Amino acid sequence: MTVVDGEADPLRGEKPDLLLGEAGSGSAAASTLQARRASSGGPPPVWAQVPKGLERVLEPVAMVWGRLDRLTTRRYVTKVVRARLGEISGVCGPQVDAERILRERLKHRLAEQGSVPVTDPVGWLVGRALPRRALCPDGRCDDGRRMDNRADCAACQMLVLDGRGLRSRALARATTAMVDGRVDRSVFEAELNVCWQLEAASAAVRREQAARERHARERVWAEQRARYEAEEAARLALACTVCGKPETAGLCGRCRDERRVDELVAEAVDVAVATWGTGGEADRLDVVSRTERDMRGAVRQAVTDLLALGGDVFAEAMALAARLAAELHLGALQRTAVNLFAYQSAAQAEYRKVFATEMRRSHLHESLDDAREAAEEAAQRARFNAAHAVLNDRLRTVRDARTTVEADAEPDWYAQAAARVRSLIRPPAPDHTVSVRRSSPPAGQPTGAIGTPAVVGA
Structure with missing residues (x-):
């Protein structure tokens, strides 16, 4: 038997004339070819082999596939088969067995064919056997049944x-x-x-x-999209509000980095005050000045190192180096603060509680050492989570206090308005005054005040 796509080469001009219409497997195809060779006495017909990787899918229609005598035709049908597999996976999800679903579909189509011979293998495979048949819009429906769970299609019903x-x-x-x-x-x-x-x-x-x-x-949607694009174009066309550089969306990269450096310095000052500046006003001022001095020094050192490399250094590059140095310094300061809070009473209590809880579950581990290691890891994680929580609480307290002070420093517009209203409704001043001579002061009071008239509104 000569097999196409197998080890032997096909003979030129050999074309089978078998009418295969009923279901069968590879063994059935072999027996059919054996009977054909015994009855004809001639050379064996050409038989196309099922492509590798699709043996399970195309096993019901192996006899129909064997009649695809052209290589280009087999490649085309193989592409269609893989497209149908991708369609099933895309509709039903990757959890379903797409090969099983397509195999059952081919088996059902071949059973519907019955004893009618398949005269056009390519047209039958591409046009009738492989496509999904459904009247409803549900992509998971095939012949009135769901492909994913084999239940009746509700849309068809x-x-x-x-x-x-x-x-x-x-x-x-x-x-x-x-x-x-x-x-x-x-x-x-x-x-x-x-x-x-x-x-x-x-x-x-x-x-x-x-x-x-x-x-x-x-x-x-088109109007909203056009309006958004126009607003975005107008925003991008704005000049920098600080240095005036055109088309920078209101703030160029250099000015943004410089502003970010100031914000990072303020965040570092808050972290330092929340960690070390809680003793008193003098301690707080000392911590603020020292932290800001260290932060600015680190930024200046980064810019100096960049300039020491030589060459032309852009102002944007210096601003970026300053921002990166400020971020690194702030990160180091935050880590120092967390490490400090991690060994205080609150974090230590959390560490002991989590360690004891995990050790009560030591029976879930293979040995006591493994249980102790797992408990230590969980307790350390809980310790540093508690330290982060303490730092965040202190930062929130510091910022709330600063917000309250700033709010008190601002003028009370309601009080001012109320004062203006009271001045408007206050009764008019009197037209005459009465001079009243005060009585003699008691002993010990200066005599210069004796006889001083007091002006009182009548």
Whole structure:
């Protein structure tokens, strides 16, 4: 037997004329070829081999595949098979067995073929055996059943129920023209046609309405997209508000980095105050000045090192180096603060609690050493989580206090407005005054005040 795509080469001009229409496997194909060779007495026919990797999928139609005598045809059908596998995986998900689903589909199509011979193997495989057949819009449906769970398709059942309801309405309308207790078939078909036309007209109206709504949404989206693009273009065309560099979206990279350095310095000062500046006002001021001095010194050192490399250094590069140095210094300061809080009472209590809890689960580990190692790891993680929580709480307290101070420093606009209102509704000043001579002061009071008149509004 000569096999195409196998070890032996095909003979030129050999074409099988077998009419294969019933299901069979590789053994059935071999027995068929053996019978053909015994009856004809001639050379064996050419038989195409199933491509590697698709043996399980194409096993039901191996005899039909064997009649694909051209290499280009086999490559084309193989591409279609792989496309159908990808379609099934895309619709049903990667958890389903796409090869099993396509194999069952091919087996079902071949069973439907029955004893009718397959005269066009390529057309039958591509046009009838491999495609999915469904009347409903559900992509998981094939012949009225779900491909993923093999259950009946609910969408197809709804279509069937709609058809039954349509026929019931047509029958109800046709009962008015009953003759001798029997419904005239022509009247029933006419009423059914009218019902179908009404249903089609209402469906067309719904589709038109849906199309109008879709076009309206698309128009709104296009307007919003155009407005956003115009706003974005206008924003990008703005000059830098600090140095005036054009087309920088309001802030160039250099000014942004410089501003970020100031923000990082402020964050470092907050971390230092929350960690070391809680003793008093003097301690706080000392921590603030020392932290800001160290931070600025690290930034200046980074810029100096960059300039020491020689060559032309852009201002943007120096600003970037300053920002990176500030970020590194802030990170080191945060790690120092966390390490300090990690060995205080709150974090230590959390460490002991988690370690004891994990050691009570030591029976889940293979040995006591493994349990102790796991407990130590969990306890250390809990310790540093508690340290982070303490630092965040202190930072929140520091920032809230600063916000309160800033709010108190701002003028109270309500109090000012109230004062203006009171000045407007205050009664007018008197037109005359009365001079009242005060009585003699008691002993010990200066005599210069004696006889000083006091002006009192009458």
